[in-house]
Amino acid sequence: MTDKANNSRKEIVTQTEEEFQSLVPISGTVDTFFGGFELDHSFPTHEAAERIYDLMDHQRAAQLYLWGIPLVGMTRWHLGNAQTYTGYDYNTLLYVKTFNERRGILTANETTDYFWGFSNTRDGAVMLEMPAGLTVGMVEDMWQQGVTDLGIFGPNAGSGGVHVIIGPNTPAELIPEPGNNQRVHRIDTDQLMYVMRMLGTPEEVKKLSHQVRIYNYGQEPTIKIITGEDKFMACYQPRGLAYWEMLHEGINREVVQERDRLFMYWLRVLGIEKGKPFNPTERQRRILEDGTKVGELMAKTLVYNERLEGVLRQNNWRMILGGDWGDGIKYTQRTRYYDIFDPRARYCYEAITTSPAMTVPMPGKAQAYIGKFEDEDGVRLHGGENYVIHINGPVPAELFWSVVIYDTDTRCIIDNRHGAAGGKATMGSKTPGLRENEDGSYYMLLGPDAPPKGWEANHVQTIPGRGWFPYMRAYGARAEFFNDKYKFPTVNKVKDFEDVIG
Structure with missing residues (x-):
């Protein structure tokens, strides 16, 4: 059915001139959820306009908090690793096993040993060689879009293989020709993260981890593993102005997604721009600091007072990942007609990392x-x-x-x-x-x-x-x-x- 034919069968909702005029006065008070605002011959009064601008900017700051949660979490994780652990860099596996090493990671488990790290595809396609064995893991971009599972729940079903990860700015000469036993993944961000949970005895875990290889194409296949040194490192989102400083750092380390260009304009109004230092005015500072409070209250409400029925289960348990499309978090963060804003903010506030096997x-x-x-x-x-x-x-x-x-x-x-x-x-x-x-x-x-x-x-x-x-x-x-x-x-x-x- 064509749009023309479809429209011809619709009863179009119209509004009379009288109805239009009755909803907002030419002069007088416009009553809203946010209070009354004065119009003078349809002009907002100076006092009303000032309040409206404050309202706009405060609303945007709170929504930008929700929007930025996944990137802030990943950026803080990567930079926290670099600031905390001796010898940490890109293509490094950090081995985490103690209680103190885990207690700053969003909803970490205590059952498996963790190996995680970050790489940068600007330095060449990232080559991730996985050995055969009992591993459960994933590759993630910086917006927490799951790229692929690794290990027994991955496409190679635990038999080992090579994952080639290509970013938006990977030099063409540093992308390998297609080869046997290679899985090629194109991601939306320059940086990526990988997590591996290795199962077995300490000896089996050690042997398996040392068979992993992580390097940029054109470099020598190698693996560098460092320990967590029983140090605490927080990856949960900071509060106050520190949140926006971390978001500013994150967007300056990454490409701007097409879907995010309007949000980037909102950030600009609040003093955060890609390629420029973060020096907010006193007014911007007040709004941003308040935005983290209201934004976090929204995030807490999304987590602890769920209203999307597609993730609710028996006995008031909730699906943390998965659930009905549009209500639950999926590794693509996308449905046919929209990207999932609230479920992404909810999940990335309470937890971190997604993958196909975690969400489907x-x-x-x-x-x-x-x-x-x-x-x-x-x-x-x-x-x-x-x-x-x-x-x-x-x-x-x-x-x-x-x-x-x-x-x-x-x-x-x-x-x-x-x-x-x-x-x-x-x-x-x-x-x-x-x-x-x-x-x-x-x-x-x-x-x-x-x-x-x-x-x-x-x-x-x-x-x-x-x-x-x-x-x-x-x-x-x-x-x-x-x-x-x-x-x-x-x-x-x-x-x-x-x-x-x-």
Whole structure:
């Protein structure tokens, strides 16, 4: 059907001149959600215009906060690595395994060892050679668009192979000719990030990691691995003017996407331009600082008060990745008619990195993540109270499952290092000494109180005065995890752990 034919069958909504004039007066007050604004012969008064400009700029600052979350998170991660770890540079794998090394990373897990790093395609196509073995990983651009999975959930299904990653400014002479066993990926940003979770014994992890090769085409195939030195490094988005300084750094290190050109104009009005120093006026500074407050409140609301039904599951659990197109975060961040603004801001505020296997349900060949932000009575989860999470067994996961406890303010593993049972935020199938109930289910005990004797492995100590939330992970999640045949855990507040476990 042509547009002409289609339009001929529509009843076009029209507006009479009287209706038009009745909605906004020629002179007088225009009442809005934001208050009244005066018009004088259809001219905004000087006072009204000043208020409108403030309103426009404050609104834009808050929306720009949401827009910039993924780039700020990745930029802070990369620069934080460079400032924290000795010998870190592009094409370097950072080996992270201790509690202190993980606790600044958005929703990190404690079950697997991590290897991560960044590369720059301006120096030539990035050659990522993966060995055969038990690895779960991904390649990511700086806007957290998932490029490809690595390892057993990737296109080579764990058999190894070469990934060639080409950016928008990769020199043509530094792009290899197509070869056997090569997977070629074109990305939207110059820089990229890779994460590898390697499974197995310490000896197997060491052997596997040293078989990886990361280099720019034209350079010698090599691998450089450094350790985290048990140092803390934060990758969650900073607050105040520091947020905008990091965003300014990020956009000056990257190409401008076509979809972002209007946002770049908004930034210009607020004193942030590509290729120019960041020197905001006092007015711009006030607006930007307020914008991070309002923007973060919006981000927190998107995370903790979800309104998009396509990601809601049983027992008020939420799909962290995946869900209905347009409501859930997908690795492309794109649907047919729009890019997903709110789901991207929501996910990249509470977590970091995406991939096809993380966002598209593929039973047995993907990771599944669900989160919950209140107990069964609809009350928020407080660190000063005791709770029991009841986990039905068996959990449908081919590789492992876990429940990890995160701080609601930082979205990182709770920092309980200084408690009597601290330095631990996880319970799962890989937990040494995990206690299983007679019916095959599990109790996870959470709270400031010590657990009963014999339940230490099932206990995580929480922190009075701080909120928390759980993520449940299933690596190699089976179909039952996605189709609701598996009954998700319940979270109940208790006065005493003995009231539940007997």
